[in-house]
Amino acid sequence: MAELEEQINVVVEARARVQGAIECRTLSYQRWVEANQPLIDNESNTKSTCQEAEATLRALTLKAYTETGNKAPAPGVGIRELTILNYDSKAAFDWAKAHRMALKLDVQAFERIAKADPLDFVAISKEPQATIAVELVEIE
Numbered sequence: 001m002a003e004l005e006e007q008i009n010v011v012v013e014a015r016a017r018v019q020g021a022i023e024c025r026t027l028s029y030q031r032w033v034e035a036n037q038p039l040i041d042n043e044s045n046t047k048s049t050c051q052e053a054e055a056t057l058r059a060l061t062l063k064a065y066t067e068t069g070n071k072a073p074a075p076g077v078g079i080r081e082l083t084i085l086n087y088d089s090k091a092a093f094d095w096a097k098a099h100r101m102a103l104k105l106d107v108q109a110f111e112r113i114a115k116a117d118p119l120d121f122v123a124i125s126k127e128p129q130a131t132i133a134v135e136l137v138e139i140e
Contacts, residue, residue, distance in 0.1 A: 057132060061130035062079070075137070075139060076132065076133040077130065078130075078133075079131070080128075080131055081126040082126070083124060083126060084125045084127050085115070086123040086124075087114070087123070088121060092121070093105045095119065095121075
């Protein structure tokens with residue numbers, strides 16, 4: 001019984017040390033955030049500005065593609081067409097059961113099959129998506 005009580009005390013002390021370490025780290029992090037808040041705000045603001053600029057670039061790329069049909073309307077930007085399948089999931093599940101594919105519709109497998117061999121209840125369309133090169137260079 002004494003050994004059990006000693007081990008309880010060991011665990012209580014260990015947990016107290018863990019809690020103390022967590023509190024030290026939390027306090028240190030809070031101080032770091034306070035000291036570096038301008039840097040954190042700057043990062044957040046520049047990321048937001050960049051995301052807005054990229055969204056505008058994507059919109060302009062889609063506009064240029066719509067007007068010209070050119071999938072590479074300017075250096076560093078382009079269009080890729082996504083294949084979109086629209087179908088009634090119940091009809092797709094019924095089809096999958098009839099073809100002994102699964103008890104639950106495997107959407108990826110079903111869509112691969114539907115793309116390769118179109119089904120009556122699946123409407124296939126193409127949707128352009130603007131892309132921006134990772135290494136985008138300034139145009140002079």
